[in-house]
Amino acid sequence: EVHLVESGGDLVQPGGSLRLSCAASGFTFSNYWMSWVRQAPGKGLEWVANIKQDGSEKYYVDSVKGRFTISRDNAKNSLDVQMNSLRAEDTAMYYCARLQGTSGWYRFDCWGQGTLVTVSS
Amino acid sequence: DIQMTQSPSTLSASVGDRVTITCRASHSISTWVAWYQQKPGKAPKVLIYKASSLESGVPSRFSGSGSGTEFTLTISSLQPDDFATYYCQHYDSYPWTFGQGTKVEIK
Numbered sequence: 075e076v077h078l079v080e081s082g083g084d085l086v087q088p089g090g091s092l093r094l095s096c097a098a099s100g101f102t103f104s105n106y107w108m109s110w111v112r113q114a115p116g117k118g119l120e121w122v123a124n125i126k127q128d129g130s131e132k133y134y135v136d137s138v139k140g141r142f143t144i145s146r147d148n149a150k151n152s153l154d155v156q157m158n159s160l161r162a163e164d165t166a167m168y169y170c171a172r173l174q175g176t177s178g179w180y181r182f183d184c185w186g187q188g189t190l191v192t193v194s195s
Numbered sequence: 196d197i198q199m200t201q202s203p204s205t206l207s208a209s210v211g212d213r214v215t216i217t218c219r220a221s222h223s224i225s226t227w228v229a230w231y232q233q234k235p236g237k238a239p240k241v242l243i244y245k246a247s248s249l250e251s252g253v254p255s256r257f258s259g260s261g262s263g264t265e266f267t268l269t270i271s272s273l274q275p276d277d278f279a280t281y282y283c284q285h286y287d288s289y290p291w292t293f294g295q296g297t298k299v300e301i302k
Contacts, residue, residue: 118293119296136290179248
């Protein structure tokens with residue numbers, strides 16, 4: 075069974091840093107693009123970042139460019155996001171998601187349970 | 196950036212009703228759209244991808260249609276388990292964006 079388990083969420087002060095991790099199991103992790111998607115409390119979904127199977131391509135939403143870095147370790151079946159210069163508007167539940175499909179047939183077909191990041195003084 | 200605008204924001208319906216949710220893209224995006232269902236406190240679940248392809252395991256009462264800038268998600272006969280929030284999402288070009296969501300409530 076496919077499993078994605080996020081960790082690392084916490085309360086952090088504005089300007090601070092946090093690293094989130096996602097442990098994957100039940101599938102060949104290195105075969106899939108992976109993503110982070112977030113959801114502010116009571117709000118809608120926001121795509122944050124994608125990373126290619128070998129880590130050679132990374133894409134980010136404009137609001138996190140230069141502050142967040144997505145990475146992966148295929149040997150450890152792990153997906154990370156390093157979040158720096160955190161702002162109040164980064165407060166959200168952060169979901170790790172597997173990206174299924176090839177060009178034109180994409181969808182987030184598996185999601186973790188989420189980890190909560192709160193940015194507040 | 197391509198904006199995805201869903202309507203309505205909230206929909207009140209009864210079990211057995213046919214329900215249609217619309218999503219409009221700010222630019223033409225061919226059929227590069229997916230639909231998700233989310234229940235309170237849970238992660239989203241994919242229903243439809245490439246505008247009209249039903250994800251494996253999803254009941255056939257869910258269907259999607261559209262191309263270009265207008266897309267619809269239809270539930271042919273609303274079931275108790277379907278009361279949730281629904282999101283469209285495009286993957287035409289980066290940044291990928293979601294619609295603001297449509298909450299389907301019990302009438």
